[in-house]
Amino acid sequence: MQIPLIASSASTTPIVVIAIYLCLLLGLAMFSKTLFRGTSTDYFVASRSIGPFMLLMSVFGTTMTAFALVGSTGKAFERGVGTYGLMASSSGLIHAACFFLIGIKLWSFGKKYGYVTQIQFFRDRFESKAIGYLLFPILVCLVIPYLLIGVIGASKTIEGLTSAKSTPKGEKPGMFPELFASYNDAIPPALTGAIICIVVLCYIFAGGSRAAAWANTFQTIVFMLMGILAFYLISDKLGGLDKAIEQAKDSHLVRTPSTGAKGGHIGVPPAMFLTYMFIPLSVGMFPHLFQHWLTARSAKSFRLTVVAHPICIMIVWVPCVLIGLWATGKLPETTPGGAVLAKMVGILIADPIVTGLVTAGILAAIMSSLDSQFLCLGTMFTNDIVIDRYGKDKFTDKQIVKIARLFVIAIVALTYILSIVLYKKSVFDLAVWSFSGFASLTPLVFAALYWKRCSKLGAISSIIAAISVWFYYFKKSGYGGEYTIQAKWIVERFGEGIMPVALSFGAGALAMIVISMVTPKPSKETINKFFPKFG
Amino acid sequence: MNGKHLIILLAIVLGVFHQDFWNWDDSEFIMGFMPIGLFYHACYSLVAAVLWAFAIKFAWPKDLVDWAENDD
Numbered sequence: 156m157q158i159p160l161i162a163s164s165a166s167t168t169p170i171v172v173i174a175i176y177l178c179l180l181l182g183l184a185m186f187s188k189t190l191f192r193g194t195s196t197d198y199f200v201a202s203r204s205i206g207p208f209m210l211l212m213s214v215f216g217t218t219m220t221a222f223a224l225v226g227s228t229g230k231a232f233e234r235g236v237g238t239y240g241l242m243a244s245s246s247g248l249i250h251a252a253c254f255f256l257i258g259i260k261l262w263s264f265g266k267k268y269g270y271v272t273q274i275q276f277f278r279d280r281f282e283s284k285a286i287g288y289l290l291f292p293i294l295v296c297l298v299i300p301y302l303l304i305g306v307i308g309a310s311k312t313i314e315g316l317t318s319a320k321s322t323p324k325g326e327k328p329g330m331f332p333e334l335f336a337s338y339n340d341a342i343p344p345a346l347t348g349a350i351i352c353i354v355v356l357c358y359i360f361a362g363g364s365r366a367a368a369w370a371n372t373f374q375t376i377v378f379m380l381m382g383i384l385a386f387y388l389i390s391d392k393l394g395g396l397d398k399a400i401e402q403a404k405d406s407h408l409v410r411t412p413s414t415g416a417k418g419g420h421i422g423v424p425p426a427m428f429l430t431y432m433f434i435p436l437s438v439g440m441f442p443h444l445f446q447h448w449l450t451a452r453s454a455k456s457f458r459l460t461v462v463a464h465p466i467c468i469m470i471v472w473v474p475c476v477l478i479g480l481w482a483t484g485k486l487p488e489t490t491p492g493g494a495v496l497a498k499m500v501g502i503l504i505a506d507p508i509v510t511g512l513v514t515a516g517i518l519a520a521i522m523s524s525l526d527s528q529f530l531c532l533g534t535m536f537t538n539d540i541v542i543d544r545y546g547k548d549k550f551t552d553k554q555i556v557k558i559a560r561l562f563v564i565a566i567v568a569l570t571y572i573l574s575i576v577l578y579k580k581s582v583f584d585l586a587v588w589s590f591s592g593f594a595s596l597t598p599l600v601f602a603a604l605y606w607k608r609c610s611k612l613g614a615i616s617s618i619i620a621a622i623s624v625w626f627y628y629f630k631k632s633g634y635g636g637e638y639t640i641q642a643k644w645i646v647e648r649f650g651e652g653i654m655p656v657a658l659s660f661g662a663g664a665l666a667m668i669v670i671s672m673v674t675p676k677p678s679k680e681t682i683n684k685f686f687p688k689f690g
Numbered sequence: 691m692n693g694k695h696l697i698i699l700l701a702i703v704l705g706v707f708h709q710d711f712w713n714w715d716d717s718e719f720i721m722g723f724m725p726i727g728l729f730y731h732a733c734y735s736l737v738a739a740v741l742w743a744f745a746i747k748f749a750w751p752k753d754l755v756d757w758a759e760n761d762d
Contacts, residue, residue: 240727240731247738262758263758397722397723400719408725409716410713411714454751462746469736473728476728477724
């Protein structure tokens with residue numbers, strides 16, 4: 156029997172709204188280009204001129220990826236109320252701790268000694284060029300999955316918005332039945348990925364770090380407002396907050412682990428809840444965040460970021476977790492987590508302009524991370540590989556900016572190709588692996604800043620140990636699936652499995668301590684340079 | 691105990707309070723719409739912000755920052 160068609164094609168208004176948003180973003184980027192001073196310092200760290208509000212918005216926007224709106228709603232739909240404690244409140248405490256304990260110190264050394272990348276700092280601190288060549292490919296390999304999350308997440312969002320859908324009333328056509336019939340009437344992922352990459356590339360190319368800070372500020376405001384708008388409209392459609400929460404399944408209102416009717420894991424096991432706290436430590440080693448820290452005009456610019464970051468997380472995550480809980484009573488259990496927010500907006504609000512606005516908010520959250528990551532890879536390649544190898548005197552300032560731009564283009568192209576090849580991968584699980592890798596390297600930065608005795612060999616051992624353990628479990632997970640370590644000795648002690656990051660972090664910390672204690676300590680000059688005496 | 695040590699101690703205490711095992715099975719609503727497990731952690735975010743505000747007030751690395759901002 157043929158399924159009846161209920162309309163000729165879906166309204167393309169949401170795509171028009173998104174196109175307007177992207178044009179506004181490009182306009183802002185062109186404006187920020189007028190502020191570009193043409194120097195490499197301006198391109199890499201905005202001449203260290205960013206004030207408190209823009210620093211807060213760019214740091215917050217960078218740390219919140221597609222996870223912020225789509226992932227939080229989806230995880231709450233799958234796991235329930237424990238999602239907020241698992242990912243958000245721990246981040247509020249630990250991210251701010253990293254900004255305070257690591258960010259301000261690194262900013263101080265960056266300002267004093269002219270660093271623009273993490274590797275420059277580590278090379279000086281550990282008196283070793285080799286550590287840079289070891290760290291560079293690791294950081295690049297950990298950033299690339301993070302970039303893929305953004306591009307694939309954006310493509311999936313637009314595909315979900317524009318594709319044909321099966322409804323109880325029949326088959327509802329997608330937005331572009333004539334243009335993209337072979338893609339279920341949806342904009343093909345390759346086209347969405349290309350548009351997102353080109354838009355981000357345009358403003359990074361134009362104004363570097365300054366353009367990224369302006370664009371991130373705008374995008375962070377957009378995605379925070381759109382999250383609140385979606386929350387308000389959905390709760391209104393469900394009859395208010397009291398009525399909306401009545402929709403949630405009882406199993407999702409507690410953290411007690413249980414199994415859904417279709418086999419889904421609901422709740423959060425205590426050992427997972429505890430060991431997940433290692434993951435937010437990743438911000439201490441994000442190279443793109445390091446670059447944002449260095450853009451600060453003064454250390455005082457950090458104050459607002461440190462205090463307001465946990466509050467910003469709360470403003471975005473509490474509404475999204477509640478929408479995820481309400482969705483448990485509205486959507487089938489088999490709904491993919493990444494589609495929950497779009498479906499709740501699409502089904503309950505069914506207003507094309509609001510749908511377009513909320514989708515623009517999701518893209519804003521994605522792009523506000525993508526730009527910084529592209530930029531930081533260009534900065535690292537130029538400074539840590541090219542300039543380190545050939546010397547700064549070989550290049551003019553303009554040539555340095557040109558090299559960075561060319562490498563950014565190469566990375567964007569690589570990311571774009573990988574996003575097409577790996578399109579079917581679960582992007583949110585991949586994100587947790589990327590964060591885990593960075594978190595495993597945190598003992599390196601913490602020891603570099605706070606432990607005079609930590610040595611070059613201790614640092615190198617720490618990197619190798621942490622990444623080896625991380626890779627071992629990454630492989631066991633099938634290269635990016637959800638995974639907890641279920642070894643007998645762990646289950647006997649904790650009752651359930653633990654997150655692999657707990658072991659890779661522990662391996663990195665242990666190697667750092669043991670090897671530093673048995674190898675020569677850094678020279679007096681280096682200790683004096685990084686542990687200055689005051690008064 | 692100076693300001694820095696007090697902040698470190700409070701951060702550790704706050705880290706321990708993240709593991710609110712007493713709310714694990716509780717599905718009570720606060721204000722009629724907020725599950726207690728979510729309400730507790732939303733408040734936790736606010737307390738974290740207050741803690742870091744205290745850190746800025748009482749443990750700000752003034753010497754380091756002055757040293758970095760001095761061009762010599």
